[in-house]
Amino acid sequence: MATTYPSPWHAHALQRLASGPAEPLTPPARMEWTPHRAHGPGAELLGTELRGRRVLELGCGPGHNAAHLAHRTGARVTGIDLVGLQVRRARSHYGHVAGLSFTAAHALHYLQADQGPFDVIYSVFGAIGLVAPELLLPATVGCLAGLGLLVFAVPHPRRHGRSPGPGTYPHRDFLALPDRSRLPLVRWELAPSAWARHLRRAGFTHVTSQAIGNPGKGRWPTTLLITAYKL
Numbered sequence: 152m153a154t155t156y157p158s159p160w161h162a163h164a165l166q167r168l169a170s171g172p173a174e175p176l177t178p179p180a181r182m183e184w185t186p187h188r189a190h191g192p193g194a195e196l197l198g199t200e201l202r203g204r205r206v207l208e209l210g211c212g213p214g215h216n217a218a219h220l221a222h223r224t225g226a227r228v229t230g231i232d233l234v235g236l237q238v239r240r241a242r243s244h245y246g247h248v249a250g251l252s253f254t255a256a257h258a259l260h261y262l263q264a265d266q267g268p269f270d271v272i273y274s275v276f277g278a279i280g281l282v283a284p285e286l287l288l289p290a291t292v293g294c295l296a297g298l299g300l301l302v303f304a305v306p307h308p309r310r311h312g313r314s315p316g317p318g319t320y321p322h323r324d325f326l327a328l329p330d331r332s333r334l335p336l337v338r339w340e341l342a343p344s345a346w347a348r349h350l351r352r353a354g355f356t357h358v359t360s361q362a363i364g365n366p367g368k369g370r371w372p373t374t375l376l377i378t379a380y381k382l
């Protein structure tokens with residue numbers, strides 16, 4: 152009989168935790184926006200003075216970036232994740248870091264419950280791109296303070312060399328699990344111009360995007376990084 156999981160992300164967290172208990176960690180020295188360690192921009196994308204600012208991560212996973220921000224910049228950081236097991240893992244790693252908290256929640260439900268305002272909201276291969284943008288982006292703008300900033304990284308839609316279609320429908324993709332099996336999921340694979348349209352419609356302005364690749368490897372960009380403001 153096939154095993155079923157509430158979500159592929161739950162299966163992912165279960166396998167990660169099975170490989171050993173999550174131990175307390177020192178927060179990383181750098182924030183990572185891409186899968187390529189120490190490549191591309193860092194926390195400076197979120198602003199130069201974050202001390203005391205309220206920052207929210209949507210889909211924080213084990214919490215490495217959230218821990219970096221709270222520890223290194225003095226921001227008050229909340230990381231949320233759909234999967235309770237991930238939140239448990241994040242708390243085991245970084246529960247000792249001041250100014251940092253983790254909550255289990257679906258990003259859309261958390262934002263719609265009006266938990267803000269936040270000065271900065273970000274997502275690194277997290278909930279943005281995995282939830283319908285026409286729902287998630289208006290909820291995000293609603294939780295940002297005036298002049299608030301949204302930054303998110305998603306897998307680049309051209310990472311396999313194909314152009315993203317013109318539509319805004321989600322695509323089938325797979326999540327690779329630690330045991331090398333794959334589970335299906337849906338992902339919004341949008342061109343930068345389509346993200347910009349969604350963001351402007353939701354009430355964001357000053358939308359910019361950049362494509363980042365794997366240094367020295369591969370022809371195609373791997374990461375699409377987008378920045379937008381609520382003015």
Ligand SMILES: C[S@@+](CC[C@H](N)C(=O)[O-])C[C@H]1O[C@@H](n2cnc3c(N)ncnc32)[C@H](O)[C@@H]1O
Nearest residue numbers: 160210211212232233234257258275276277278
């Ligand atoms: C690829 S991991 C990225 C984790 C983290 N941002 C990082 O860079 O290490 C994606 C995370 O998003 C979470 N996630 C997926 N859908 C979500 C949703 N609707 N709301 C909140 N978190 C979600 C998953 O549980 C998973 O932990």
